[in-house]
Amino acid sequence: MPLPELFEYQTRTRVVYGPGIVKDIGFEVGKLGGTRAVIVTDRVLRSIGLVDRVVRGLEESGVELAGIYDDVPPNSEVRVVERGAQYARGQGCDVLIAVGGGSVIDTAKGMDVLLTLGGNLLDYQGVGVLNQPLLPLIAVPTTAGTGSEVTLAAVIKDDTSGLKLEFNSPYMMPNVAVLDPELTITLPPMLTAATGMDALTHAIEAYVSNQAEPITDALGIHAIGMIAQALPAAVKNGGDLEARGAMLLAACIAGLSFSNALCGIVHAMAHACGGRYGVPHGVANSILLPYGMEFNLDSCPERFAGIAVAMGAATKRASVQRAARLSVAAVRKLSADIGLPRRLRDVGVKADGIPQLAEDALADAMMISNPRPAELPDVIQLLKQAY
Numbered sequence: 001m002p003l004p005e006l007f008e009y010q011t012r013t014r015v016v017y018g019p020g021i022v023k024d025i026g027f028e029v030g031k032l033g034g035t036r037a038v039i040v041t042d043r044v045l046r047s048i049g050l051v052d053r054v055v056r057g058l059e060e061s062g063v064e065l066a067g068i069y070d071d072v073p074p075n076s077e078v079r080v081v082e083r084g085a086q087y088a089r090g091q092g093c094d095v096l097i098a099v100g101g102g103s104v105i106d107t108a109k110g111m112d113v114l115l116t117l118g119g120n121l122l123d124y125q126g127v128g129v130l131n132q133p134l135l136p137l138i139a140v141p142t143t144a145g146t147g148s149e150v151t152l153a154a155v156i157k158d159d160t161s162g163l164k165l166e167f168n169s170p171y172m173m174p175n176v177a178v179l180d181p182e183l184t185i186t187l188p189p190m191l192t193a194a195t196g197m198d199a200l201t202h203a204i205e206a207y208v209s210n211q212a213e214p215i216t217d218a219l220g221i222h223a224i225g226m227i228a229q230a231l232p233a234a235v236k237n238g239g240d241l242e243a244r245g246a247m248l249l250a251a252c253i254a255g256l257s258f259s260n261a262l263c264g265i266v267h268a269m270a271h272a273c274g275g276r277y278g279v280p281h282g283v284a285n286s287i288l289l290p291y292g293m294e295f296n297l298d299s300c301p302e303r304f305a306g307i308a309v310a311m312g313a314a315t316k317r318a319s320v321q322r323a324a325r326l327s328v329a330a331v332r333k334l335s336a337d338i339g340l341p342r343r344l345r346d347v348g349v350k351a352d353g354i355p356q357l358a359e360d361a362l363a364d365a366m367m368i369s370n371p372r373p374a375e376l377p378d379v380i381q382l383l384k385q386a387y
């Protein structure tokens with residue numbers, strides 16, 4: 001592949017990894033100068049005791065727990081972020097700790113914007129709007145999928161329009177990501193499968209993105225191989241700490257890739273399905289990924305051939321065209337093996353809503369980095385195929 005003439009790769013998140021490492025979270029807070037922490041999480045994670053582990057880690061270090069905001073739903077909304085920011089401000093916190101999946105971490109990012117800058121969240125949507133650092137944010141992912149613990153992005157639903165709004169700024173990258181695979185072993189098989197396919201979609205879309213460059217390539221292709229190997233094992237046996245650790249790292253590595261190379265048509269369509277019909281993000285990606293890959297196949301077949309090799313579905317000696325097609329088959333087989341739904345009709349999408357979904361997807365920022373330009377009839381056709 002020819003080298004790009006010019007590119008920029010950016011990251012800033014300190015990543016710490018290890019089974020049980022969440023016990024050291026107070027140390028991380030102290031290093032950032034934090035003294036009063038608000039934990040952002042959801043009720044399920046709190047009820048199963050995961051949040052308690054973070055609280056104990058804080059207590060042991062003498063950091064004060066200023067409060068816990070556990071009101072975050074699976075697809076976070078603007079009003080949830082606003083309530084959370086109001087709560088955290090009232091508690092006088094100087095550091096936020098997000099304990100959860102993508103929705104929780106993205107909520108904490110949005111809260112951080114409002115806590116630091118005030119005003120209306122909607123005014124900060126888009127790319128590069130922020131112009132100053134925010135309060136310190138530590139992300140503790142409890143799923144292996146979103147990569148939000150290292151990305152500059154947050155996706156938050158507008159409760160009035162139903163659209164998923166995107167917020168992109170280097171200032172939204174968490175200061176620290178605490179990767180503790182022990183926190184993911186209670187994640188049920190279907191959530192493990194869906195979030196894992198989200199991570200795979202990040203890695204694949206970043207690898208074929210028109211913004212890809214050698215650093216994002218290295219990260220993306222490595223994450224693809226790790227996920228193909230570890231995801232079936234993590235779904236089959238949630239207690240497999242080795243597989244859990246590999247998935248947590250792979251999701252993070254995919255995050256480091258797509259945070260710079262961005263995603264494409266699959267994420268654009270998945271955001272639309274999530275916004276209009278509440279389809280879980282990973283499930284939507286899993287259903288749509290093979291169709292998006294087929295659409296993009298001819299725009300960069302050598303890239304898809306590389307994906308097939310990374311997934312163990314083709315050898316380097318196979319012809320590029322054949323290996324490229326095998327990458328799609330490998331993704332279909334993986335999602336079938338881990339038991340995810342195969343069609344949009346099975347997850348609540350209505351056939352007569354497809355034109356609207358296609359319009360939403362075309363307006364999504366992720367469409368810009370897709371390797372092949374898409375028009376409205378193309379997206380309608382893809383959604384019909386996946387229906």
Ligand SMILES: [Fe+2]
Nearest residue numbers: 146198202281
């Ligand atoms: Fe995603």
